[in-house]
Amino acid sequence: VRYLILDSMGNAVDAFRTRVAAHATLRAIVDEEPDAADALVILAYDDAGRPAGEPITFDDLPPAVRVTWSSWASCPSSGLGRSARNLIRSEAPDHVGGATWAVHPPVRAEIVPH
Amino acid sequence: VARRRRSRPVQLQERAIADGEELVVYRIVSTPDREAPAFTDAFRSRSELELPPRAYTPEAATPRVNEGISAFLTFEAAAETAQKFPRLGRFVASVRLVSGEGVTVAEWGARGHLTVFGDAVTLSQAVVDIVPVPDESEAT
Numbered sequence: 001v002r003y004l005i006l007d008s009m010g011n012a013v014d015a016f017r018t019r020v021a022a023h024a025t026l027r028a029i030v031d032e033e034p035d036a037a038d039a040l041v042i043l044a045y046d047d048a049g050r051p052a053g054e055p056i057t058f059d060d061l062p063p064a065v066r067v068t069w070s071s072w073a074s075c076p077s078s079g080l081g082r083s084a085r086n087l088i089r090s091e092a093p094d095h096v097g098g099a100t101w102a103v104h105p106p107v108r109a110e111i112v113p114h
Numbered sequence: 115v116a117r118r119r120r121s122r123p124v125q126l127q128e129r130a131i132a133d134g135e136e137l138v139v140y141r142i143v144s145t146p147d148r149e150a151p152a153f154t155d156a157f158r159s160r161s162e163l164e165l166p167p168r169a170y171t172p173e174a175a176t177p178r179v180n181e182g183i184s185a186f187l188t189f190e191a192a193a194e195t196a197q198k199f200p201r202l203g204r205f206v207a208s209v210r211l212v213s214g215e216g217v218t219v220a221e222w223g224a225r226g227h228l229t230v231f232g233d234a235v236t237l238s239q240a241v242v243d244i245v246p247v248p249d250e251s252e253a254t
Binding site for chain 2: 004012032041050
């Protein structure tokens with residue numbers, strides 16, 4: 001299986017062997033260019049080159065990180081994309097700031113492979 | 115912690131159409147009207163439309179990709195792609211590529227996907243057939 005990111009003009013933007021890599025790149029593109037969220041889609045192609053499964057848009061992507069309360073944690077801000085930071089901000093708006101995401105009470109940002 | 119992603123180059127095995135070769139490729143288009151500007155525009159690359167390469171994609175590391183348009187080697191792949199993502203268009207144009215037209219192609223990504231490099235007017239005039247794509251629900 002190959003995963004293609006296609007734009008709304010029908011052109012392939014990138015190709016991947018794994019779904020996780022395709023998801024991560026779509027997030028990165030949209031982090032850089034928010035308008036691209038409406039223009040890009042991930043389609044899986046089987047070994048015969050036929051599209052398989054449902055298209056995945058940016059809005060369909062699962063969160064790149066899962067945020068839970070815990071007794072510790074810190075995440076360097078440089079390591080997270082905008083969507084991840086926005087997720088943390090939405091989950092813990094009063095506890096985020098500074099050069100790192102170390103907060104009190106702490107928030108644990110766990111990167112999960114989606 | 116995730117690292118900042120970088121653009122990855124694509125190894126484009128670009129080739130010209132050989133003498134005597136006839137290669138038919140399939141491009142999704144939004145209109146069957148050959149006189150409509152949108153029809154020719156469907157064959158314009160991002161570069162020709164003066165759209166910059168996107169960060170974190172091969173377009174940035176391999177700008178040549180930005181100078182071509184995607185197509186498929188089979189009608190089925192193009193039609194099913196259009197069904198999955200109707201925003202691309204509801205028609206599939208069969209484009210007959212021959213030598214001497216300044217057209218080159220490079221296969222990459224999924225099997226049967228290729229990028230076609232050539233003048234938009236030349237490519238649009240090489241269309242030999244345009245077929246509407248039924249809705250996915252109608253096709254099953």
